[in-house]
Amino acid sequence: MADAAAPIDKAYEFIFWFSIVFTVVITVALVYFIWKYRRRPGVKAEPTGHYQKLEIFWTVVPTIFVVVLFHVGFGQYIKNATAAEGSTEIRVRGKKWSWEFEYPSGDRMPGELVLELGRPYKMILSSDDVIHSFYIPEFRMKRDAVPGQYSFIAFTPTKAGPAHVFCAEYCGNSHSGMLATVTVLPHDQYKEFVKTLGKKPKLCGTPPAECTNEAWGGELFVKNGCPTCHGAGGVGEIGGSKSPGPRLVGLFMKGGGEMMSTGSAVTPDENYIRESILRPNAKIVMGYNTVQMPTFVMKDEQVDALVAYVKSLK
Ligand code: CUA
Secondary structure, three states, X not given: OEOOHHHHHHHHHHHHHXXXXXXXXXXXXXXXXHHHOOOOOOOOOOOOOOOHHHHHHHHHHHHHHXXXXXXXXXXXXXXXXXXXXXXXXXXXXXXXXXXXXXXXXXXXXXXXXXXXXXOOEEEEEEEOOOOEEEEEHHHOEEEEEOEOOOEEEEEOEOOOEEEEEEEOOOOOOOHHXXXXXXXXXXXXXXXXXXXXXXXXXXXXXXXOEEOOHHHHHHHHHHHOOOHHHHOHHHOOEEOOEEOOOOOOOOXXXXXXXXXXXXXXXXXXXXXXXXXXXXOOOOOOEOOOOOOOOOOOOOOHHHHHHHHHHHHHOO
């Protein structure tokens, strides 16, 4: 949970019950009057006169309600649209189809947002390609990430624990797979986390074992959202049909090479894999020119791990 969640829930509940009460009251009155003044033989309908007091009453009272509702909603909106002074800024980049978080230290973490409990944050959003929408339901926070423009959301996590990021704007084939996790840590644990930022963990995989480059690469593959384009484990298929990105299984040093859209084959060695991660549009595999892979910025160790992983896919 974050600081804005409780007031937003309160405002929502207030408006909800306010609407329920008035819907019931108005409907009951309506039905009653329909019945009371129904057409009956021998009773002639008389036009009613002008009743000023009643008209003033039903104009003024709802106006007061509407102003109160506006005040509640707008006050919270302004609060959410302003970042606290000294907020920690985190860059959030949406790309087809993953989320990447850049910490003040410059370290980039894909698919995993780790925050410190009680620290005010400003998430600066942008998109590398199309419009995405950064949505953390637990925090009651949502804002579009638009290419060529920055937007932001601001909040302070108020409860330790997990939360989730969704993309709430349809952005193509794997929109529904554009997920990330949020973890809010107490101060001490957060300090420990910062030390590990961008570094190879001691343990990884399931069940956790000593983290080899290959196993770490497998984790980075998932966190960077690679399966949303290349299929789980790089099989080149999603749900039985061809995935937007080429198959990676059996790619490394494939006999005959990998055919490019230019009509010539390249040797899929370490250099080719590395280039395809860092400059994905340098060489396009034949039949895969409809979706542009976003560019990834990574540390050398991370690239090494991913290359090791792709090499291991057989
Ligand atoms: Cu990104 Cu939907």
